[in-house]
Amino acid sequence: MSSQVNHAERLARAALSRLSEPGDPRFTELTTELGAVELHERLLAQRDVNDLLADVALRLASAEPQRELDRAARLGIRFVIPGDAEWPDQVGDLAGAGELHERGGAPIGLWVKGPLRLDQLAGSVAVVGSRSSTTYGDSAAGEIGAMVARSGAAVISGAAFGIDQAAHRGAIAMDRPTVAVLACGADKVYPEAHTALIRHIAATGAVVSEAALGCAPQRVRFLARNRLIAALARGTVIVEAANRSGALNTANWANRLHRVVLGVPGPVTSATSAGVHHLIRTGGAGLVTNGAEVLEAIGAAGDHLLEDPRGPATARDRLSTRQQQVLDAVPVSRGAGSDSVARTAGLGLVEVRRALTHLEQRGLVERSDDGWRLAALAHT
């Protein structure tokens, strides 16, 4: 990995990555403020830095950043930090975005496995949602994942059960790379049942984690992970989410970061759509129904503009309103004189006669012995 960053900086960040929990705002903020090297040195010198020292004392003794980097390299995992060509600059937006659930701040570094470079994710789309999704939600997530991937944008998700895996699989079905952001270390897999999926993503796209190697997935790490997904992507789509779903945490982060947030509606009777509906209803997300609409909303201005959906045009559509009005006044079976049609239509006789001739030419009305009536075609 070529980089302009000096090695001391990388070692300090690797050490801080081990010492801190992902997204602990005390660490992320001090790193931004003091620099990683200075913060690490203060901790090593046992100089209390705010209230950090008490928390890290036990881990400080065992931190060996060079050995961690070596071990990561052997596992095919690289440690990407600010200043690296690969660093995804958009995650810097987290530095000013405050805290949610005591998580916040820009990541100190990202552990990455896979051929996809993180600096390729500026136009990417996160697709997240319920772990206990329905077939309906999986199918919507899969379609969106496929359409986004086909357009050339990467699909980012969390490799969880349900919507996450459906979104990844949609991209994989298009033979496109996808990105799994994990709450555990990049050398581990979670959930275990997705071992094959996560290995495939690591081989073709990227597996990313803010947590140090070997870390188990814990609650705060999921919360930190959600914030990272929101920050990496240009926009986030929530497919199904019950009222307390973690996907809503991702949506909140995306809103804080002024990213595009979209939700796929479902039946109002479905509890797994309730969180999405609440989000849309309260202005926290726009509504989308398919991948094309996602691309329209998240794509660069001018890209992916959709045509307004319309039903098929009928012969009637090509008539003026007044011609339609005359057509409506022509009886179905018994014929009527043009004066009778005019009275029914509430229009003048001259205009009605002109309209009837026009309608006859279009095959919509016909002249019979007892006057005008609808042509057979016009019934349909």
Next chain:
Amino acid sequence: MSSQVNHAERLARAALSRLSEPGDPRFTELTTELGAVELHERLLAQRDVNDLLADVALRLASAEPQRELDRAARLGIRFVIPGDAEWPDQVGDLAGAGELHERGGAPIGLWVKGPLRLDQLAGSVAVVGSRSSTTYGDSAAGEIGAMVARSGAAVISGAAFGIDQAAHRGAIAMDRPTVAVLACGADKVYPEAHTALIRHIAATGAVVSEAALGCAPQRVRFLARNRLIAALARGTVIVEAANRSGALNTANWANRLHRVVLGVPGPVTSATSAGVHHLIRTGGAGLVTNGAEVLEAIGAAGDHLLEDPRGPATARDRLSTRQQQVLDAVPVSRGAGSDSVARTAGLGLVEVRRALTHLEQRGLVERSDDGWRLAALAHT
């Protein structure tokens, strides 16, 4: 019917109601501009008024307003006009709202059958949608109709198949009056299959039409009717609507009139929800999932405020984030010492010991021979 309006005005409006098509902007605008009596006199005197005379010539001969009013009275139908105590002032908003599909303007008068007075509709809610609705849509419309009716607001709809009838029936199930606005004369029923429904509404609520007695339901009358529904109600809810549904025409009118417009989402795979989704997606309607949300959105400020939906709180929710972090670091089966827990949690030993004591008191962790582990309860 007591009124401050003089009889000449009522007669002139009854005549104009017969001569014009509902919502013909040439009539509605000239009536607003010249007054009904003056406009009617000009037409009778064969003085051409813009291009109206040619259109009404054939009807003018047969118009007999006093006989029409007498006939209406015998049928239990009253003709309500501006100036009557019962006149719903909100429809006056149509006068400045422009045209859609060559319909527009405030109605010249309204033919009404039923005990409910039109001046009671200021807080009413229109519920409209697809005629070819699904069971899902009918059920949503019925629930909304029932909740709106129960709150004391009238439910307005068009008595059509599908969503309209489900909304009316929802109100009727609550033993509350509902309003059917018809595209045919107030003495007729359409569709015929809803004869019993429309009779019931006429007996308990109100059947309203802008069209003169005896008029058949025609295309332009449906368009004019939709505009009237939107104008009468404080807000309009679209439950199911395909991309070309007439319900979208009602929604367009409601938006022009600065009324609240709401849509109930459905599965993105359902064609009957596509029009609603498009409306919400493009900012033409807010999303609602039930009657309580409709009341919150349409009700007067401060009425019907809903609580944010939340899942049930768990013992874990009552912990601080750092206590949760400690709980996450406690192993499930084999016990761990507090220093090991502290290292895993990335927190200081003193704080971790305090947290463990707290968690033990809550029954979330337990002390065993080999250290701390999760209590059985905490697994769930």
